[in-house]
Amino acid sequence: MSLNPDISIITLTKNDELGFQISAKSIYDQKFKGVIEWLIIDGSKKTIFKKNFIYITDLYEKNNSNSEKIKISHIDMTEIGVNGIYSCMNYGLGIFLGKSVIFMNGGDSFYNSTSLKRLIQPLINKNFNKSVSFGQSQIVSKIGIDWLFPGDNLSNIKRWLKFFEPNHQTFIVTRDLALNSNFIVESKISADKFWKRKMIDIAENIFFIASPVGKFYLEGYSSKRPNFKILKSQLDDKYISNLRKIIIFLKFLIPPILYKYFPYLMKIKSKIIDNIF
Numbered sequence: 001m002s003l004n005p006d007i008s009i010i011t012l013t014k015n016d017e018l019g020f021q022i023s024a025k026s027i028y029d030q031k032f033k034g035v036i037e038w039l040i041i042d043g044s045k046k047t048i049f050k051k052n053f054i055y056i057t058d059l060y061e062k063n064n065s066n067s068e069k070i071k072i073s074h075i076d077m078t079e080i081g082v083n084g085i086y087s088c089m090n091y092g093l094g095i096f097l098g099k100s101v102i103f104m105n106g107g108d109s110f111y112n113s114t115s116l117k118r119l120i121q122p123l124i125n126k127n128f129n130k131s132v133s134f135g136q137s138q139i140v141s142k143i144g145i146d147w148l149f150p151g152d153n154l155s156n157i158k159r160w161l162k163f164f165e166p167n168h169q170t171f172i173v174t175r176d177l178a179l180n181s182n183f184i185v186e187s188k189i190s191a192d193k194f195w196k197r198k199m200i201d202i203a204e205n206i207f208f209i210a211s212p213v214g215k216f217y218l219e220g221y222s223s224k225r226p227n228f229k230i231l232k233s234q235l236d237d238k239y240i241s242n243l244r245k246i247i248i249f250l251k252f253l254i255p256p257i258l259y260k261y262f263p264y265l266m267k268i269k270s271k272i273i274d275n276i277f
C-alpha cells in the first residue's frame with residue numbers, strides 16, 4: 001500500500017464466526033469516503049479461519065462501492081505463533097499503516113453506517129496531530145436493558161475523562177500517539193484500560209462526539225462476575241489500583257443468582273455519574 005490509509009481498523013477474532021460476521025458487516029456498511037486498512041488478526045483454528053476468509057470474500061464481491069476503499073490483510077496468527085489478546089493487539093500496532101487506528105474486535109460493531117465518518121472527521125480537520133476522538137457507546141445487556149456511555153446528561157467531558165475511559169470500539173487514536181506505547185501484556189485483563197488512559201493523557205487534542213457511534217455488548221471479563229481464577233489474576237496485577245481490587249473482590253462476593261441483574265446497577269451508576277459530571 002503506497003499511501004497511508006486514512007484509518008486502520010484492527011479486528012481480533014478467535015473461533016467466533018458470528019461475532020466476526022457482525023463486525024465485518026458493520027465495517028462494510030460504513031459510509032466513509034476515505035481508505036480503510038482492515039487488519040484481521042485471526043487466531044481461529046483452520047476450519048473457522050477458512051470460513052472467515054470466505055465470508056469477507058463474499059462481502060467484497062457484494063459491496064462493490066466499498067470494496068475498493070477497504071484494503072484487507074487477513075493474518076493467520078496460529079502460523080505466526082503469537083498468542084494472547086494483548087500480544088495480538090501489540091502485533092497489530094506493530095504493522096498497521098493508517099494515519100489513525102481503532103480496535104473493532106470480533107463481536108464489536110459501529111452504531112450505524114455513519115459512525116466512522118463522524119468519529120474521524122475531527123481528526124481530518126486537525127490533520128491527524130496527536131489527537132484522539134471518541135463518542136458515546138450503546139451498552140447492550142442480555143437482559144434487555146441498554147444505556148449510553150457517557151450519557152446524554154454529561155456536562156463536563158474533560159472531568160469525566162479523569163476517571164473513566166471510552167469503550168475501545170468508539171475510540172480512534174492518531175498514528176503518532178498509537179505508536180507511542182504497547183499494551184501491557186502482564187496485565188491480563190486491564191491492559192486495554194491502561195493503554196487508552198495513556199493515549200488520553202498524552203493527547204494534545206481530544207474530541208468528543210456527543211452521539212452514539214458504537215455498540216458494546218456486556219459479555220466480556222469486565223461485565224461478568226469474576227471467577228476465582230480471574231479474581232486471583234486481578235488481585236495479583238501490580239498495575240491495578242488497590243481501590244479497583246476492592247471493587248473486583250466485592251463483585252466476586254455477589255451470588256451468581258443475583259449477578260444477572262448487575263446491568264441494572266451498572267445503568268444506575270452510569271446515570272448518577274453523568275449527573276455528577
